[in-house]
Amino acid sequence: MNEESRIKQDRFMQRIADRLGRPRLTEKPPHPHKGAPPDWRRFSLDREERIALFSENWQKAGGHVVRVPDLEAAKTYIAQKAKELGAYAIIRQNQPELNALDWQQALPEAEIVVWHSEQQKDLLRYAAGADIGITMAEYGIAYTGSLVCTSSGNQGRSVSLLPAVVMAILPAERIATRMGEVLAHFDGRPRAQFPAGIHFISGPSRSADIENDLTIGVHGPGVVFALIVG
Amino acid sequence: MRSAEPRTVQERARQALSDEFLRNAVKFTTERLRAGKQTASQEHGNWEEWRERARQIRLHTIAHLDYYLQEFVENARANGVQVHFADTAEEAAALTMDIAKQCGARSVVKSKSMVSEELHINQALQAGGVEAVETDLGEYIIQLANEPPSHIIIPAIHKNRYQIAELLSKEAGEELPPDTTALAGFVRRKLREKFLEADIGMTGCNFAIAESGSIVLFENEGNARMVTTVPRTQITLMGMERIIPTWDDLEVMATLLPRSATGQKLTVYMSGISGPRRAEDRDGPEQMHLIIVDNGRSLQLGDPHFQELLNCIRCGACLNACPVYRHIGGHAYGSTYSGPIGAVLKPALNKNVAEWDDIANASSLCGACYEACPVKIPLHDMLVYLRQRKVEQGVQSGEEKAGMKGFRYVMSSHKRYGRALRWGRVMQKLLLRDGVIKARIGPLKGWNQHRHTSPLPNKSFREGWQALERDIQRERTEMDEQIRERLHRHLNEREKGGVGDE
Numbered sequence A: 001m002n003e004e005s006r007i008k009q010d011r012f013m014q015r016i017a018d019r020l021g022r023p024r025l026t027e028k029p030p031h032p033h034k035g036a037p038p039d040w041r042r043f044s045l046d047r048e049e050r051i052a053l054f055s056e057n058w059q060k061a062g063g064h065v066v067r068v069p070d071l072e073a074a075k076t077y078i079a080q081k082a083k084e085l086g087a088y089a090i091i092r093q094n095q096p097e098l099n100a101l102d103w104q105q106a107l108p109e110a111e112i113v114v115w116h117s118e119q120q121k122d123l124l125r126y127a128a129g130a131d132i133g134i135t136m137a138e139y140g141i142a143y144t145g146s147l148v149c150t151s152s153g154n155q156g157r158s159v160s161l162l163p164a165v166v167m168a169i170l171p172a173e174r175i176a177t178r179m180g181e182v183l184a185h186f187d188g189r190p191r192a193q194f195p196a197g198i199h200f201i202s203g204p205s206r207s208a209d210i211e212n213d214l215t216i217g218v219h220g221p222g223v224v225f226a227l228i229v230g
Numbered sequence B: 001m002r003s004a005e006p007r008t009v010q011e012r013a014r015q016a017l018s019d020e021f022l023r024n025a026v027k028f029t030t031e032r033l034r035a036g037k038q039t040a041s042q043e044h045g046n047w048e049e050w051r052e053r054a055r056q057i058r059l060h061t062i063a064h065l066d067y068y069l070q071e072f073v074e075n076a077r078a079n080g081v082q083v084h085f086a087d088t089a090e091e092a093a094a095l096t097m098d099i100a101k102q103c104g105a106r107s108v109v110k111s112k113s114m115v116s117e118e119l120h121i122n123q124a125l126q127a128g129g130v131e132a133v134e135t136d137l138g139e140y141i142i143q144l145a146n147e148p149p150s151h152i153i154i155p156a157i158h159k160n161r162y163q164i165a166e167l168l169s170k171e172a173g174e175e176l177p178p179d180t181t182a183l184a185g186f187v188r189r190k191l192r193e194k195f196l197e198a199d200i201g202m203t204g205c206n207f208a209i210a211e212s213g214s215i216v217l218f219e220n221e222g223n224a225r226m227v228t229t230v231p232r233t234q235i236t237l238m239g240m241e242r243i244i245p246t247w248d249d250l251e252v253m254a255t256l257l258p259r260s261a262t263g264q265k266l267t268v269y270m271s272g273i274s275g276p277r278r279a280e281d282r283d284g285p286e287q288m289h290l291i292i293v294d295n296g297r298s299l300q301l302g303d304p305h306f307q308e309l310l311n312c313i314r315c316g317a318c319l320n321a322c323p324v325y326r327h328i329g330g331h332a333y334g335s336t337y338s339g340p341i342g343a344v345l346k347p348a349l350n351k352n353v354a355e356w357d358d359i360a361n362a363s364s365l366c367g368a369c370y371e372a373c374p375v376k377i378p379l380h381d382m383l384v385y386l387r388q389r390k391v392e393q394g395v396q397s398g399e400e401k402a403g404m405k406g407f408r409y410v411m412s413s414h415k416r417y418g419r420a421l422r423w424g425r426v427m428q429k430l431l432l433r434d435g436v437i438k439a440r441i442g443p444l445k446g447w448n449q450h451r452h453t454s455p456l457p458n459k460s461f462r463e464g465w466q467a468l469e470r471d472i473q474r475e476r477t478e479m480d481e482q483i484r485e486r487l488h489r490h491l492n493e494r495e496k497g498g499v500g501d502e
């Protein structure tokens, strides 16, 4: 199949060049209009404004925002919410910030499974039945009210997707003003460090497909918390 | 599958009601989306500058498509993606079947993709004994009803919740209440099983980023994420023009697409997928296939009047802006892509101007689609060119030729244009040629090979059409001054430069 595909590829590209009425391009063309308009790149909010705008957008989309002074307080808040919701099955990412917290002591009654490469459990199925997923967000974007999570052996895509409730911890200094600032982290990143999944999340899963009536939690989580630390 | 004419009075009454519902629903939804877009574009500010930026990026990419597509493909391969090329819809379907056979697949879960509609992939899979499940809530509903989508963004726009409850109750084997939350809850549970069972996840592709070989998906429900997270094998179908050069460029598209489609700042999920799962990953597909589809697209390349069609980002804004679409809904267009973009794309993809029909003609004189388009595709001009091509190829009736001459006359005076916008000529013709419309609204040409739709009763359509005429009269009596000037310029240029499209 591969060789066939290569031959096909050549024909495909040649046809495009033919239709465009010129020989095939092999040099990278200059791209003078790359990215957002220049003025926009100068748009930058200060820290408090970024937190405020992120929070406003996240809430407008139907998410919850809690601001906490430190990671310990984030853990306490999550534990308290988990008890309130009667959560039993919890899944969390294997991230250093989360590993530094004593979850077992905060939630003695719950089962907390950690997502990592060596985990014995069928992680996907466990996540699909989990009440709460806990993750650190890599970045936040104030202007669109988004969190960014990436995948790896220690960070399942499922953790922010399959549980009914997702709790995402977002350190305040990771909130950018514009999306472009976050995209710059991926522009030109070497392949070996490139995650297979990059997910921008801007609120709870939703649909207006039935009579324009907004429904929350269609396939993804219906309840999403952003815990802003700092 | 509903193909018979309604028989009893009750059935007819219900059908008539649902037709009224259809008209109201389309109107309501498109109004909601249009208003959302307006607010979102105003709120963002400098909308024109962004539109121009997006247009430049798309123009640049398409003008260098062989380079960027090649770059994308090489990077995707390096990421571990198996890349395939399909010249035609049939070839794409055959490739899909080959992959399904290779992995012994029994079921495929799909997230919404216009390309897969265009290629009739579901039919191919089903014929091969593979279950294909649409997982987008609206798509799932119309799949159960065995009907085509009627709107790019809201495919089940034409169904009310009583009809939906009826459909889903059959699936559930129990009576479900016509309550949105309950219905969506049922679908969540039902489809979750399907996700976990499925062998293959199938997606479309909103954008493909050349510099890293990534595909980008926009969605609100999370089903596209499910499809790319849970099954072992992923197949992504992609139109060959979906490319953007860099991640940096994605900011422009991500700003314009959701705002233009639904008025959202960003869809709930925007996912960049760069190859199958890494060796140490515990979710995501183990195998990822990408099928790059031409299916008539390269015909638009190098065509001075239609190349810009390839810039389309499938946002649906032109549908919501189009007074004709707002009143009749998508099914009347008789193709995968409806509204103004569908009216141009369909004959362009097929290179068959005879397909060009009256309903599409009716959308040719107001310019609202161009105004709405985030990448500034001159749809309106294209509609005019298509008409002209048809005249040149002698497809048109004498009456329509007169109409073409009339276009210049109409354009030359503001006031006359206002009068023409009352649609008298076109509408009357449509009313007279009732049979034609019925044929299109009923088992749809092009669609009836693949799907079955329920015919609308004549009478209610006629009434609906009269209402449409009245509404349009009320809505748009004057053309935007700028559009009028632009069209005038184009017209003069064309006259100076002679015709000759091919």
Ligand code: SF4
Binding pocket: B311, B312, B313, B314, B315, B316, B317, B318, B319, B341, B369, B372, B373, B374, B375, B376, B377, B379
């Ligand atoms: S033609 Fe323009 S407005 Fe219509 S769907 Fe395409 S991008 Fe959107």
